[in-house]
Amino acid sequence: MDRIVAIVNDDVVLQSELQDETAAIRSKLEQAGATDIPEDELQKRALDRLILYKLQIEEAKKLGISIDDETLLSAMNNIAAQNGLTMDELAEALEKEGMSVDKYREQLREEITLQRLRNREVISRIQVTKAEVDNYLAHAEQNPGGREAYHIRHILIATPDGASSEEIAKARKQAVDILQRLKKGENFAALASRYSAGRQALDGGDLGWLEAGQVPSLFLSELAEMERGDVRGPFHAASGFHIIKLEDYKGGDRNIIKQTHARHILIRTDELTSDDDARNRLEQLYQRIKGGEDFAALARAHSDDKGSAIKGGDLGWVSPGNLVPKFEEVMDALPVGGLSEPFRTQFGWHIVQVLERRDFDATDEVKRNKAKLALRKRKADEALQLYLRKLRDQAFVETHLEDRY
Known part of the structure; x- marks a missing residue:
């Protein structure tokens, strides 16, 4: 008969849960070469982990954090795609490992719940300043x-x-x-x-x-x-x-990347401008540029991207990943001096012209981005430990690991 090995506020940890968690930890440690750890030590560690897990799930419920079925299905589809599997193949793979799709789905729901809790209560509050990045890089150098x-x-x-x-x-x-x-x-x-x-x-x-x-x-x-x-x-x-x-x-x-200097004209679609109207307007501008009219002057007069319009549509030097995929796909296919035909993205209809290309040493930029991510991770790890300690300190926890029935 299953028994209670810990009381955690209004929840409990069952012997069966402890056995499963202990087995999972042992399996992971054995893969790392740790094969001779006493069972009672593993159980104590596993119980501590389960207690923190229960406390986080309880806190998420208090805060109204829940994962709907659509989000869950999307996450499962992403996991299947990342592993090169269909959903049916993912189900078969899970069953071979002794896990039903329903159990996996609920585990995934809880994992996403915990991630949202941590994002809301810890990670979203992390700030990294320019001075911190500078100090980090100075330390690294x-x-x-x-x-x-x-x-x-x-x-x-x-x-x-x-x-x-x-x-x-x-x-x-x-x-x-x-x-x-x-x-x-x-x-x-x-x-x-x-x-x-x-x-x-x-x-x-x-x-x-x-x-x-x-x-x-x-x-x-x-x-x-x-x-x-x-x-x-x-x-x-x-x-x-x-x-x-x-x-x-x-x-x-060194991090050498290919940059493109480009300019564009955008006609947005909205309640007053239909998709056909935007495309037709841009087609007319395209023909006028092909006929010799000045691109920059037409961009200033007609482009709905106000940030670049005042600069004649100039986007400056663009690095890979700075723009939406469809825009980059069209831009990258053009030769220097090339002008695209009108094309659509989620922002509306565009034409783009490539002015220059260059190899750019982005080492410093990449280092700063990596530094910022590393600092966020470090701060988040520290803040998460404090958050979990606070949850544990404020909770009622009673363990019965040594009880024998």
Whole structure:
């Protein structure tokens, strides 16, 4: 008979849920080479994860966050397409893994619900300033060795706030013992999952790929001297003692992109201008340009894109991905000096003329964009941990893991 292993506010965690979560975690850790973790340790970790999961689902309900069937179907279609499958083939693949389509659909509904909760309560509130990007890049440029990104595994032996000298000494000894075991060949993922207090412990301590500017300065100089597979530590910080393993790293390449200098005329469709009227008006302008009239003058007089109209329709230098796909498709097919026939996008009817093309070194621009994304991710990770801790601290949680019926 299924039994309750935890009470979480008005919800419960069942033994069957705990078994499924423990099995999923064990499977993932075994893929990383961690094969000898005691069952009771895995169960405690799995229970903590389930408790946080239940609290987030409950909070989403309180806030009225729900996922309709149309959104769910669209998400399933996207997942099938990304894997090169039809919906029927996706259903067959799920059944081979022992999961029904209905169960998968409800799991996906809950995953999307949690993502929307996190977006609303955490991620949407994250702001990254220009000064922060500048500081991030300055930090990255100080990176010894010129490496741009690192794939790292991590173990944290935590110490509490205001830890006593005895607590610090005990944590240091544990970290040194773990480092010695690693140097004797024990599996990093297994030790991380058992002993680390880091958020990625159940992923074998895998932090994934981090841009140089994301790496804590505590590790950066060490990583510059490490080779793939090297383990270093323990490093003492306010949170405790850290051990790292360098799985891989990347150097820096220039980012050269093809840019196009173009100008266009847009006639929008609305309540007063039908689709046929817009196309006919633009066809007349197209013929006038072909007949020798000045493109810029006609754009100033007739284009509905007011931002570019005052510049004679000039869009400036355009990088790939800056414009809607249909517009870029037509523009990219034109030679320098070429003028397109009228074509339609979601904004209305256009004609476009290509003025120049160039190879542009977008390395700095790409670096700034990557820096901004990395900073957002770092801030979001930190904010999410605080948010989840707050949910847990405010909740009524009673566990019965040790009960035996």
